[in-house]
Amino acid sequence: MSEVLILVDAVDGKVAKSTGELATYAKAIGKVNAVLFDEALVPQLSAYAIDNVIICKGIDVTKFSPAPIAQSLAQIAKSKSAAAVLITSSAKGKEIAGRLAVITESGIITDASAIDSELITTQLVFGGSTTVHAAVTHGISIVTLRSNSIEPLAGSATPTTEEFVPKISDLAKLAVVTSTEPAAKGGRPELTEASIVISGGRGTNGDFKPVEAFADILGAAVGASRAATDAGWYPHTHQVGQTGKTVSPQLYVACGISGAIQHRAGMQTSKMIVAINKDAEAPIFELADYGVIGDLFNVLPQATAAIAAKRA
Amino acid sequence: MKIAVCIKQVPDSWAEKKMLGGVLDRASVDAVLNDLDEYAVEEALRIVEASSPTKEAGEGSGHTITLISMGPERATEAIRKALSMGADEAIHISDEALAGSDALATSLVLSKVIADGGFDLVLCGTESTDARMSVIPAMLAQRLGWAQLTFAGSVKVDPGDSKVSIARSTEFGIENMEASFPALISVIEKINEPRYPSFKGIMAAKKKTITTKLLSDIGLSGDLVGNKAAWSTVKDALPRPARTTGVKVEDGGNGGGELVDFLLEKRVI
Numbered sequence: 001m002s003e004v005l006i007l008v009d010a011v012d013g014k015v016a017k018s019t020g021e022l023a024t025y026a027k028a029i030g031k032v033n034a035v036l037f038d039e040a041l042v043p044q045l046s047a048y049a050i051d052n053v054i055i056c057k058g059i060d061v062t063k064f065s066p067a068p069i070a071q072s073l074a075q076i077a078k079s080k081s082a083a084a085v086l087i088t089s090s091a092k093g094k095e096i097a098g099r100l101a102v103i104t105e106s107g108i109i110t111d112a113s114a115i116d117s118e119l120i121t122t123q124l125v126f127g128g129s130t131t132v133h134a135a136v137t138h139g140i141s142i143v144t145l146r147s148n149s150i151e152p153l154a155g156s157a158t159p160t161t162e163e164f165v166p167k168i169s170d171l172a173k174l175a176v177v178t179s180t181e182p183a184a185k186g187g188r189p190e191l192t193e194a195s196i197v198i199s200g201g202r203g204t205n206g207d208f209k210p211v212e213a214f215a216d217i218l219g220a221a222v223g224a225s226r227a228a229t230d231a232g233w234y235p236h237t238h239q240v241g242q243t244g245k246t247v248s249p250q251l252y253v254a255c256g257i258s259g260a261i262q263h264r265a266g267m268q269t270s271k272m273i274v275a276i277n278k279d280a281e282a283p284i285f286e287l288a289d290y291g292v293i294g295d296l297f298n299v300l301p302q303a304t305a306a307i308a309a310k311r312a
Numbered sequence: 313m314k315i316a317v318c319i320k321q322v323p324d325s326w327a328e329k330k331m332l333g334g335v336l337d338r339a340s341v342d343a344v345l346n347d348l349d350e351y352a353v354e355e356a357l358r359i360v361e362a363s364s365p366t367k368e369a370g371e372g373s374g375h376t377i378t379l380i381s382m383g384p385e386r387a388t389e390a391i392r393k394a395l396s397m398g399a400d401e402a403i404h405i406s407d408e409a410l411a412g413s414d415a416l417a418t419s420l421v422l423s424k425v426i427a428d429g430g431f432d433l434v435l436c437g438t439e440s441t442d443a444r445m446s447v448i449p450a451m452l453a454q455r456l457g458w459a460q461l462t463f464a465g466s467v468k469v470d471p472g473d474s475k476v477s478i479a480r481s482t483e484f485g486i487e488n489m490e491a492s493f494p495a496l497i498s499v500i501e502k503i504n505e506p507r508y509p510s511f512k513g514i515m516a517a518k519k520k521t522i523t524t525k526l527l528s529d530i531g532l533s534g535d536l537v538g539n540k541a542a543w544s545t546v547k548d549a550l551p552r553p554a555r556t557t558g559v560k561v562e563d564g565g566n567g568g569g570e571l572v573d574f575l576l577e578k579r580v581i
Contacts, residue, residue: 070454095449102454108415126329130549131552134546135544136543180485182485237481280560285560287555291558292563293561299571302567303572
């Protein structure tokens with residue numbers, strides 16, 4: 001049976017759901033080996049379809065991101081003769097994958113929304129307007145997969161564990177992390193991981209309060225169009241679109257966003273799209289499963305109150 | 313200091329794109345300088361201005377900014393734009409054998425030029441707006457064996473000590489990182505506001521040197537690059553059916569309530 005490596009993803013000591021998604025894809029290919037550097041996370045991995053956990057020891061990867069992680073994965077992939085390495089499509093995940101491809105002389109495919117048992121990937125390109133099927137043809141299949149693309153399979157048994165001590169070269173330690181500052185966040189989920197995203201644009205006129213209130217009652221993440229972030233109304237880290245983040249949630253609500261092609265490129269693959277806009281001709285309505293022609297300052301507070309009332 | 317900036321000409325991100333024989337059809341769309349690379353050019357100019365008594369890049373400052381670009385002949389348009397912002401010179405790797413190169417081949421070519429150039433710092437944008445893989449900076453650092461300082465929201469250079477530090481911006485916060493020269497840096501778009509080329513800059517750019525190189529000039533074989541040498545292959549590329557337009561309702565006073573009813577009925581909340 002083929003050996004597949006997945007890189008465990010964790011935020012604040014909690015294994016991310018994306019790890020379970022990687023495991024689900026890997027399970028269809030072969031034996032699922034989850035690689036991690038923080039042993040404390042091991043008990044949480046039983047929740048997902050993981051056969052074996054490889055605990056990397058002897059390197060503090062938080063001090064030198066991301067080179068030693070790539071070097072470790074390369075050594076494990078070699079020792080296991082792995083057929084594929086699956087990594088979450090985050091900024092750091094893609095850097096690790098890129099380095100891994102160079103070290104192992106393997107092809108790489110990024111931002112896939114699926115990979116099948118024959119190692120054929122699916123990607124949505126050009127803002128979701130085209131579906132591409134592709135495959136790696138040289139070396140190990142190194143693939144990064146977007147979050148929220150599959151429902152994770154539940155684990156059926158406690159995975160076996162093994163330890164691995166990678167040999168980390170001095171070249172992988174040239175850039176040193178001297179200190180870290182946690183992201184300021186108000187308890188909202190990470191934009192690319194959230195199952196619901198509420199975004200505000202030019203129509204907010206800089207007032208994101210109704211957008212945030214609606215997001216909070218739904219446990220959603222808050223996004224913003226480039227117009228809103230360029231105006232300084234919302235942090236750039238929340239920008240959805242061609243030069244920002246690509247999201248694919250179950251529900252995307254665009255509030256006061258006209259829907260320029262560059263914004264659409266970042267949200268077009270959302271499962272359900274709702275648009276609220278005063279301009280009945282706004283292009284965002286072409287994408288919307290449900291569109292409200294109206295003022296977000298009326299519609300959003302009313303919707304927030306309606307949800308609160310149903311739950312009371 | 314010798315600084316290089318990697319730039320790419322890309323199809324205009326406003327243009328409608330399509331695939332042709334498994335690769336992006338580049339010929340049919342307008343091409344522009346990748347706008348994420350403008351931040352890297354701007355940051356290189358600011359690094360030179362901050363550490364040079366004459367406050368201007370170019371002759372006399374003791375620092376040079378070299379643009380490096382791989383692409384077809386018409387990529388010179390994008391190179392001229394970056395020169396008109398203030399970079400000093402450019403190396404353009406243009407060879408028919410390069411068409412259809414994957415990220416691995418692209419990073420191989422760029423790393424060869426960088427290694428031969430004796431640079432202290434190389435700056436890049438975080439990604440190109442066409443391929444959007446965002447792997448080239450990390451691949452370059454790996455190939456060169458250089459320090460990787462990527463996703464920088466700020467860059468501080470100490471030329472005297474040959475040191476550079478950045479604030480790496482991640483999904484989870486900021487990582488402050490440092491390294492000695494040589495280092496490979498990528499910058500995010502909130503790092504600065506790229507300048508518009510001045511009339512003087514545009515005129516000066518016409519006289520600046522663009523050195524065009526073939527693969528043979530940098531000692532690489534054509535067998536290692538291009539579509540045939542790519543380590544991944546596109547099986548098919550199909551247009552997706554357009555999203556069917558859904559319901560569109562005028563807010564008659566209870567638009568918010570009706571929206572919630574719709575979402576509950578569809579079981580998305």
